[in-house]
Amino acid sequence: MGVQLTVGMGEIQVVRGVGNVLTALGLGSCIGVCLYDPLTRVAGMVHVVLPKSQADKTGELPGKFADTAIPAIVQRMVEQGANVSRLKAAIAGGAQLFQFGVSNSLDVGARNAEAVVAALREAGISLQAKDVGGNAGRTLRLVSDNGLVVVRAIGGAERELVVLGNIFTSSGVAA
Amino acid sequence: MNATGAPHKLQQLVQTIRDLPALPEVVVRVMRMTEDPRSDAQSIARVIATDQAMTARVLKLANSAFYGLPRRVSTLSEAVVILGFRTIKNLAIAASTFELLNREIAGYWLQRGELWRHSLACAIGAQLIARKVRLPVVEEAFVCGLLHDIGKVAINLFVREQFDQIMEHAQQERIPFVEAEQAVLGFNHAMAGGLIAEKWNLPPTLVSVIKYHHQPSAAPDNDPMIAVVHLADILSITMGIGIGGDGLYYALEEGTLQRFGLEQADIDDLCNQIVDQLAQAADLQEQTEVMLR
Numbered sequence: 001m002g003v004q005l006t007v008g009m010g011e012i013q014v015v016r017g018v019g020n021v022l023t024a025l026g027l028g029s030c031i032g033v034c035l036y037d038p039l040t041r042v043a044g045m046v047h048v049v050l051p052k053s054q055a056d057k058t059g060e061l062p063g064k065f066a067d068t069a070i071p072a073i074v075q076r077m078v079e080q081g082a083n084v085s086r087l088k089a090a091i092a093g094g095a096q097l098f099q100f101g102v103s104n105s106l107d108v109g110a111r112n113a114e115a116v117v118a119a120l121r122e123a124g125i126s127l128q129a130k131d132v133g134g135n136a137g138r139t140l141r142l143v144s145d146n147g148l149v150v151v152r153a154i155g156g157a158e159r160e161l162v163v164l165g166n167i168f169t170s171s172g173v174a175a
Numbered sequence: 176m177n178a179t180g181a182p183h184k185l186q187q188l189v190q191t192i193r194d195l196p197a198l199p200e201v202v203v204r205v206m207r208m209t210e211d212p213r214s215d216a217q218s219i220a221r222v223i224a225t226d227q228a229m230t231a232r233v234l235k236l237a238n239s240a241f242y243g244l245p246r247r248v249s250t251l252s253e254a255v256v257i258l259g260f261r262t263i264k265n266l267a268i269a270a271s272t273f274e275l276l277n278r279e280i281a282g283y284w285l286q287r288g289e290l291w292r293h294s295l296a297c298a299i300g301a302q303l304i305a306r307k308v309r310l311p312v313v314e315e316a317f318v319c320g321l322l323h324d325i326g327k328v329a330i331n332l333f334v335r336e337q338f339d340q341i342m343e344h345a346q347q348e349r350i351p352f353v354e355a356e357q358a359v360l361g362f363n364h365a366m367a368g369g370l371i372a373e374k375w376n377l378p379p380t381l382v383s384v385i386k387y388h389h390q391p392s393a394a395p396d397n398d399p400m401i402a403v404v405h406l407a408d409i410l411s412i413t414m415g416i417g418i419g420g421d422g423l424y425y426a427l428e429e430g431t432l433q434r435f436g437l438e439q440a441d442i443d444d445l446c447n448q449i450v451d452q453l454a455q456a457a458d459l460q461e462q463t464e465v466m467l468r
Contacts, residue, residue, distance in 0.1 A: 009450050028415025028423060049414060049450055050443050064450060097413055097423050106413055106427060106442060137418040155420050
């Protein structure tokens with residue numbers, strides 16, 4: 001019996017096996033990061049809020065910052081049996097305000113996207129698909145059966161972003 | 176864009192606002208008393224005690240984990256002394272507006288609880304910003320943030336039909352949602368909120384904040400509290416907290432950050448703290464919800 005979990009701001013959720021669905025609601029400038037190991041079907045999602053941790057404020061919610069979120073979720077997934085070399089990633093979110101005058105201090109979305117991509121690269125995880133930027137809030141869903149990643153922009157229809165398990169499923173490894 | 180039938184719509188809006196529940200008398204009195212330097216804890220407690228339901232709510236909220244008091248508070252005057260006048264005022268207002276703000280706001284595609292969550296994030300943010308920029312009335316900022324979007328409750332009924340039209344107009348013209356509301360309906364949620372605030376006899380600062388929270392510079396008095404709430408609102412929206420269909424189609428008024436001398440690191444720090452405190456306040460929300468059932 002699978003579980004359906006919502007991934008709140010700064011939270012990390014990791015599940016293993018079929019029938020599980022992870023969802024991040026209302027991603028504005030935040031980034032939802034989906035990670036998936038097709039062989040063990042360990043699926044993880046983290047809801048990143050800010051690009052960089054502040055030295056004294058990383059403690060409770062490492063998932064809040066891009067630079068601490070990726071190592072933390074990878075560790076949790078490895079504890080559940082995932083192998084780092086098999087992990088595939090997809091990200092969505094990082095929107096920005098429609099219009100905000102001359103200052104770019106609020107372009108947290110773009111800085112988040114940049115930081116998440118850098119952190120994934122550093123962890124050696126392949127980014128398979130992304131849906132970032134723009135002015136729309138998003139909802140992101142990851143299905144543990146096959147690593148299906150679905151994105152819905154607010155006011156729009158759901159669309160498939162990628163199936164993170166595809167490459168293995170087609171070769172029969174995770175079938 | 177023509178605001179077809181706008182005067183008629185405006186009349187309907189005014190009628191809807193008349194039909195909204197009034198702020199309980201006890202809250203209005205508590206608000207006045209907490210502003211009055213001659214008030215004391217006992218007299219404020221006595222006023223709250225005249226409303227049994229309010230008394231129970233305030234005591235439960237005071238004992239919620241959000242306030243992290245070291246021991247259980249069992250009397251109102253104790254709560255007033257320990258938490259302070261202004262916090263008690265916040266509690267009374269939060270308890271009395273929760274039901275209104277916790278509704279589904281279908282016209283803005285906000286599920287039940289989302290407007291409350293956004294309002295709470297804005298209240299927390301406004302308090303943090305007010306403290307950071309050394310505004311003398313930090314506690315006031317909480318209430319201002321909590322009530323800034325009250326107009327959405329009333330305007331929701333009208334927006335439902337014309338929401339798509341407003342969205343389309345905002346996108347095509349690349350204008351903020353609040354301007355698109357104005358163009359399509361002939362009024363916007365900030366104006367509607369101002370009318371509610373006046374109906375509730377809220378203090379002038381609060382009325383101004385609600386009325387001008389999308390355009391602080393248009394306020395006749397240019398009260399810095401309006402810009403504080405404006406920024407808190409934008410930060411909460413940016414992070415997607417209580418984001419509806421109108422979502423990110425809001426603009427930060429130029430010069431707001433410069434006015435307060437805030438930089439990127441300050442913004443990140445504020446966002447960080449809003450997320451932390453909102454997580455703690457989830458307990459406050461649960462408590463409120465339970466006791467209103």
